[in-house]
Amino acid sequence: MAEIRFEKVCKFFGSNKVIENLDLTIQDGKFTVLVGASGCGKTTLLRMIAGIGPATSGHVYMDDKDITDMDPGKRDIAMVFQNYAIYPTMTVKENIEFGLKNRKVPKAERERLISEYAAVVGLTEYLDRKPGTLSGGQRQRIALARAMVKKPKVFLMDEPLSNLDAKLRVAMRTELIEMHNRLKTTFIYVTHDQVEAMAMADQIVLMNKGQIMQEASPEVIYRDPNNVFTAQFIGTPPMNVLDYTECQVGFRPEKVHISRESHDAAFARTGKVLTREMLGSETQYKVLLDGVETPIMVKTADDSYVFEDNVVLSVEEEDLYFFNNEGARIRKGDVADFDKYIRIAGGKNNA
Amino acid sequence: MLNNTVTQSNLRRRIKLRSYLTSYVMILPAIIFLLIFTIYPMGKLIQLSLWQGNAANAYKKFQGLENYRQILTVRREFKNALINTGVYTAAIVVLLISFSVIFAVWMQKDRKINNLAQSAFFVPHLVASVSCAFIWSWIFSTDTSGLMNAFLKLFGVPARNWLGSSKTAMICIIVMNTWKSIGYYALIILSALKSIPAEIYEAARLDGSHNSKTFLKITLPMLSPQLFMLLITITTGSFKVFDSIRIMTNGGPGTSTQVLCMFIYEFAFNRPNSLGLACAGGVMLMLILILITLFDFKSLEKKVHYQ
Numbered sequence: 001m002a003e004i005r006f007e008k009v010c011k012f013f014g015s016n017k018v019i020e021n022l023d024l025t026i027q028d029g030k031f032t033v034l035v036g037a038s039g040c041g042k043t044t045l046l047r048m049i050a051g052i053g054p055a056t057s058g059h060v061y062m063d064d065k066d067i068t069d070m071d072p073g074k075r076d077i078a079m080v081f082q083n084y085a086i087y088p089t090m091t092v093k094e095n096i097e098f099g100l101k102n103r104k105v106p107k108a109e110r111e112r113l114i115s116e117y118a119a120v121v122g123l124t125e126y127l128d129r130k131p132g133t134l135s136g137g138q139r140q141r142i143a144l145a146r147a148m149v150k151k152p153k154v155f156l157m158d159e160p161l162s163n164l165d166a167k168l169r170v171a172m173r174t175e176l177i178e179m180h181n182r183l184k185t186t187f188i189y190v191t192h193d194q195v196e197a198m199a200m201a202d203q204i205v206l207m208n209k210g211q212i213m214q215e216a217s218p219e220v221i222y223r224d225p226n227n228v229f230t231a232q233f234i235g236t237p238p239m240n241v242l243d244y245t246e247c248q249v250g251f252r253p254e255k256v257h258i259s260r261e262s263h264d265a266a267f268a269r270t271g272k273v274l275t276r277e278m279l280g281s282e283t284q285y286k287v288l289l290d291g292v293e294t295p296i297m298v299k300t301a302d303d304s305y306v307f308e309d310n311v312v313l314s315v316e317e318e319d320l321y322f323f324n325n326e327g328a329r330i331r332k333g334d335v336a337d338f339d340k341y342i343r344i345a346g347g348k349n350n351a
Numbered sequence: 352m353l354n355n356t357v358t359q360s361n362l363r364r365r366i367k368l369r370s371y372l373t374s375y376v377m378i379l380p381a382i383i384f385l386l387i388f389t390i391y392p393m394g395k396l397i398q399l400s401l402w403q404g405n406a407a408n409a410y411k412k413f414q415g416l417e418n419y420r421q422i423l424t425v426r427r428e429f430k431n432a433l434i435n436t437g438v439y440t441a442a443i444v445v446l447l448i449s450f451s452v453i454f455a456v457w458m459q460k461d462r463k464i465n466n467l468a469q470s471a472f473f474v475p476h477l478v479a480s481v482s483c484a485f486i487w488s489w490i491f492s493t494d495t496s497g498l499m500n501a502f503l504k505l506f507g508v509p510a511r512n513w514l515g516s517s518k519t520a521m522i523c524i525i526v527m528n529t530w531k532s533i534g535y536y537a538l539i540i541l542s543a544l545k546s547i548p549a550e551i552y553e554a555a556r557l558d559g560s561h562n563s564k565t566f567l568k569i570t571l572p573m574l575s576p577q578l579f580m581l582l583i584t585i586t587t588g589s590f591k592v593f594d595s596i597r598i599m600t601n602g603g604p605g606t607s608t609q610v611l612c613m614f615i616y617e618f619a620f621n622r623p624n625s626l627g628l629a630c631a632g633g634v635m636l637m638l639i640l641i642l643i644t645l646f647d648f649k650s651l652e653k654k655v656h657y658q
Contacts, residue, residue, distance in 0.1 A: 050553070050557060051556075051557075052553040052556060052557070071556075072553075072556045072557045073556060073557060073558065073559030073560065073561075074559070075557075077557065078557065079553075079554070079557050081550045081553070081554060082550075083548065083550060085548065085550035085551050085553065085554040086551075086554075087551060087554075087555075087568075087569055088551075088573070088656065089569070089572035089573055089575070089656040090568075090572075098555075098558050098560065098568070099557075099558035099559060102558055102559035102560050102561075102564070103559055130656075146554075146558075150558075
C-alpha cells in the first residue's frame with residue numbers, strides 16, 4: 001500500500017516535450033486508471049513510477065519517500081506489460097520465481113508462494129510448461145502471478161488487456177477488479193479505452209497531450225465533466241456538442257428525448273433521422289437538425305424510427321452542459337446570468 | 352450408389368497419388384544435384400579409400416581396410432594432423448563464439464560509432480581468405496614489413512619469428528582466422544540480440560535482476576538457437592580449414608600446423624601411390640564431423656530454446 005505523488009515532472013524525448021510540469025497524487029489503495037489517446041503521456045507516467053523511464057526533471061514520491069532515482073528492483077513495485085514481457089526461455093514456474101530468487105527469498109518460502117499464486121491465477125497444472133505453449137490469456141496470467149507474488153505496494157498495468165480477444169478481455173476485467181478488492185493495494189492502470197476505465201476505476205485520471213484534463217471518480221467524470229475534452233472522451237457515443245457564438249452546448253445522447261410531436265423543454269429542435277443502429281436493448285440514431293451542421297447522436301430504448309423520419313429532439317435543462325469557447329465548463333454558480341446560456345441553447349436568445 | 356462410392360474412393364486415391372508424385376517431381380532437381388555432387392563423390396571417396404593408387408591410376412591394388420589401419424596405427428602424420436585440427440577447432444570455437452557475443456553486446460546500442468564498428472568488423476569477411484592469409488603473413492613476417500615485430504619493438508619486446516616457430520605458428524593462424532570471421536558471426540548474434548524485446552529487460556530490472564544475472568539468465572538463453580548454429584557451423588568449418596594454413600605456413604614449421612585437409616592434400620597429390628590413404632583420411636574426417644554434430648544435437652538440443 002502506497003501513495004504515489006508526482007511533483008512538477010517533465011519528460012522530453014529528444015526535443016519532443018511529452019509531459020511538462022505535471023503534478024498528480026495517486027491515492028493509496030485505490031484502483032486508479034490513467035486514460036487518454038495514444039501519445040498523451042500516460043505510459044510515460046507509469047514508466048516513471050516503475051523507474052524504467054526516468055523523468056527529465058521533477059520528482060516522484062512514494063509515501064513521501066523520493067523514488068525519482070531509485071533502482072527499479074528496489075521500489076516494491078510490480079508491473080504488467082502490454083505484451084506481458086514474460087521470459088520465454090523460462091518455464092511458468094521459473095518466470096514467477098525469478099523476482100523472488102533475486103530478492104533472496106528462501107526456497108521453501110518460494111515454493112509456498114508459487115503454489116499459492118499459481119492457484120490464484122489458475123496455472124497450477126501449467127507450472128512446468130514454457131510460455132510458448134500457452135494461450136494469450138494464460139500468458140497474461142503468468143504476468144499477473146509474477147507481479148502478485150512479489151506482494152508489491154503498487155501494481156502497475158500498461159494496457160494489459162489490449163492483446164486479448166473481446167470476450168476474454170471482459171472476463172479479465174472483472175477478475176482484475178476482484179483481484180484489487182482482495183489485495184487492496186494501489187493499482188495504477190493505463191488504457192486508451194474509456195469503457196475499460198469507467199468499468200474498473202475508483203479514480204480516473206484523464207490525460208491529453210501530457211496534461212491532466214480531469215481527475216475524478218467515474219461517476220463525476222461522466223456526470224460533471226470539467227471540459228469539452230472530458231465530456232467527449234467519456235461515453236459512447238460521445239457527448240453532442242453544438243457551437244454557438246457565445247458558448248458551446250453539450251448533452252449526452254442517452255439524455256435526448258426523441259418524439260414525433262413537439263415537446264416543451266429547454267432544448268427542442270426538429271430534424272430528420274440520418275441513420276439507425278439497432279443494438280438490442282437500445283437503438284442509436286444519428287439525427288440531422290434543421291439548420292444545424294453537426295449531426296446529433298441519440299441513444300434510446302425506442303426503436304420505432306426509421307431513415308428520413310421527421311423527429312423532434314428535446315433535452316431537459318438539467319441535462320444541458322455549457323462550455324466556453326476555450327472548452328472549459330461553465331457551471332451554474334460560475335456566472336451571474338446562467339439563464340442566458342439556457343436561453344441560447346433553446347434558441348430563444350437568437351430569435 | 353455402391354458403384355458411385357467405389358469410383359469416388361478410386362478418384363480420391365488417384366488424387367492422392369498424383370499429389371504424392373507432384374511433390375517428388377518438385378524436389379527432383381535438388382535430389383539430382385545432391386546425388387551427382389554429394390552422394391556419388393562420397394561413395395567414390397569410400398570406394399577409393401579401399402584401394403592403393405595415385406591420381407593417374409586410382410585403382411592399382413585393392414587394399415581392403417589396410418589404408419585405415421595405416422593412417423590410424425602406423426603413420427604418425429594422421430594422428431598429428433588430427434590433434435592439430437582438434438586444437439585449432441577448439442580454440443576457434445571458444446574464441447569466435449565468446450568474442451562475437453562480446454562484440455555484439457558492445458555494438459548493440461544505436462550509436463554512430465557502432466555502425467562504423469559493425470562494418471569494420473565485417474569487412475575481413477568479404478576479403479578472400481587467401482588474401483587475408485597473405486596480409487597476416489606480412490604482419491607476422493620477420494623482415495622489415497613485419498608489423499607485429501615493429502609494434503612490439505615499441506615496447507622493447509624482442510622480435511620473434513612468429514610463423515617460423517612451432518610454438519607460435521598455430522596461434523598466428525588462429526588469430527588470423529578469428530579476425531577474419533568475427534564480424535560475420537558477431538552480426539548474426541547482433542541481429543538476434545536486437546530481436547529481444549526491450550520489455551523483457553525492463554521486467555527483469557523490476558524483478559531486481561542485475562546486469563550480469565540478466566545476461567546469464569535471459570540474454571544467453573534467448574541467444575541459444577544462434578549460439579547452437581554457430582557452434583555447429585564453426586566446428587565443421589574449422590575441421591575443414593585449409594587455404595589460410597597452406598598460404599601462411601604450409602603445415603610447418605615441421606608438422607606443427609599440419610591439419611587434416613593438409614594431410615589429405617599432401618597424400619593425394621604430393622606423394623606417390625598414396626591416394627587411398629588420403630581418401631581414408633577424408634572418410635575419417637567425414638565420420639568425425641558426423642559424430643561431433645550428432646553429439647552436439649543430442650547433448651545440447653534440450654538446452655536450445657526455439658520460439
